[in-house]
Amino acid sequence: MEKTLPEIIEAGVKAAITDLYQADGSSQEITLQSTRREFEGEFTVVTFPLTRLARKKPDEIAEELGAYLKEKVAEIADYNVIKGFLNLVIADDYWRDFLLEAPIKEGYGSSPANGESVVVEFSSPNTNKPLHLGHVRNILLGWSSAQMLSAAGYDVKKVQIINDRGIAICKSMLAWQRFGEGATPESTGTKPDHFVGDYYVLFEQKFQAEYKAWQETAEGQEVFVRLGKEKQTPEAFFKGYAKKYFNDYSELGAAAKNMLLQWEAGDAETRALWKKMNGWVYEGFEETYQKLGVSFDKLYYESNTYVLGKDMVELGLEKGVFQKREDGSVFADLTDAKLSEKTLMRADGTSIYITQDLGTARLRYDDFGAKRMIYTVADEQNHHFATLFELLKRLEEPYANGLYHLSYGMVDLPSGRMKSREGTVVDADDLMKEVIHEARLMSQERAATSELSQEEQDEIIRQIGMSALKFHIIKVGPQKRMTFDPKESVDMQGQTGPYVQNAYVRTRAVWRKAGNPDVSLAKNYTGLAPAERELVNQLYAFPGLVKTAAESYDPSLVAMFCYDLAKSLHKFWHDHSILSAESPEAIAFRLQLCKAVGNTLQKGMGLLGIEVPERM
Secondary structure, rough: OOOOHHHHHHHHHHHHHHHHOOOOOHHHEEEEEEOOOOOOOOOEEEEHHHHHHHHHOOHHHHHHHHHHHHHHHHEEEEEEEOOOOEEEEEEEHHHHHHHHHOOOOOOHHHHHHHHHHHHOOOOOOOOOOEEEHHHHHHHHHHHHHHHHHHHHEEEEEEEEEEEEOOHHHHHHHHHHHHOOOOHHHHHOOOHHHHHHHHHHHHHHHHHHHHHHHHHHOOHHHHHHHHOOOOOOHHHHHHHHHHHHHHHOOHHHHHHHHHHHHHOOOHHHHHHHHHHHHHHHHHHHHHHHHHOOOOOOOOOHHHHHHHOOOOOHHHHHHHHOOEEEEOOOOOOEEHHHOOOEEEEEOOOOOOEEEHHHHHHHHHHHHHHHHEEEEEEEEEHHHHHHOOOOHHHHHOOOOOHHHHHEEEEEEEEEEOOOOOOOOOOOOOOOHHHHHHHHHHHHHHHOOOOOOOOOOOHHHHHHHHHHHHHHHHHHOOOOOOOOOEOOOOHHHHOOOOHHHEEEEEHHHHHHHHHHHHHHOOHHHHOOOOOHHHHHHHHHHHHHHHHHHHHHHHOOOOHHHHHHHHHHHHHHHHHHHHHOOOOOOOHHHHHHHHHHHHHHHHHHHHHHHHHHHOOOOOOO
16 A cells, blocks of 8 residues: 555654664654644644754754755655744645546545444434424434445444334324324325424423413412422422422323323224324434435334343343342442442333343344444433443443444524424424525525526525535534524535535536546646645545544534635635646646545535535
């Protein structure tokens, strides 16, 4: 395999240390970094760690190393020294030959298969409501991470666990049973998952009305007098008492809990209603997933997995890593790992969420043999996953050291936080409609696609709108909480998906205008302009950037790379002529440079699930 520039430079520096300072350079660790943009060069050697070995000042070492490398290493054309930092200028010939060899080819940025499997879990919704903005961030992070891992050489399996059972699902079922009057998604003209979600919201509205009425009864007032704190207002008390009321007094709460018990007992009528309403939701989910451009290799259902994990609890007891309390419940003492004592099975032998998560992890390992599993779940569950991973390590599961929680911050709107039960969430479908609407308004100011059919124009508008949505979310590092603003997301001059798409469109437009040029002349081009060198240097960094983003599960790195590359291209486009360049060789090289930038933007945006149109 051909050596990379960092490997070439490192070998050269080690040889220089041996020759110049009569020291063993082969064992010396070399500190290499990218040159800051305000200085000439592409790579910088930090010489401060070499002062003790060379017994000279950093500036002197940098000068001596620079002269040595310039003479001995063909790839290095020049150097400069800034306060002990040795900035190396790579030869034009190297950049030209690299450009004409690698990034103009399809597949640039991807690594060969490494034989390792990875499971990436994302989305994992509840079947009591449609997908919303929070799910969109989850889905985009999970999908992008899967694409990056695939490009880095892994065999990736994309999965989700659908939370299709529990009290929340029973609330939607009960509301439809009591108040639906036989309505269906078809009879109401409602998207199926939205239809079911409306009944979840309706249950909450009915419950709140029931709760408010109860507060005025003698029973409600007696509870307030007995349990209310001194000087506490009725409003404050009852706001915090809702969960207790649901469990102990509410007729609707009792009916929902009874429905759950009937489901667990396998009651035929309850199961039939459950299957029908979940079927509506799955139909709606699939339509949303298609619009988002995502798919899964396998679906897991909580209605199947909730019985898993009990054998692992027994294994933990046998190994002595879990313990039994006097009441028969099982727990693990994780305080030595700075975690809490965790119950794994109730006294009556029933499991809890952590139990089924143990079983699901084992099931996925059995299904795919993957020793790496990525869980894309909001940061509200940080403690849960820290506990789960610690338990699996103590059970000595073969995949325990390859588990990662891709934790992400919540998404807010300019108007504030969303709340599902109150119906104030932004549904994913509505959000997609809105960004496409914003893209349509923006496109009316441009006439570049006016000669295309209406169908073609609509498809471009869809691509622009979806790019705006996806890029605006993905460009923010996963750990950060973020605010999504649809209008800001489509700004053609900002840090946006449409801005990057426009750069790609420019690379395609110049080739259409060029006709059928003789690009073979590019191999004779000499004297690269600084802007050309910068673009090629960015292209050179792309494969390494993809690997880094994949290993850190951070798609924002790819998003910002695409933005920076697009920005460099726009600047190059403004400052330099392409088809009217000074020589046929320059024209050929710049066309190939545009092709390489376009290919890389298409690849990078593709890793984020973003399409790039040919025109816009």
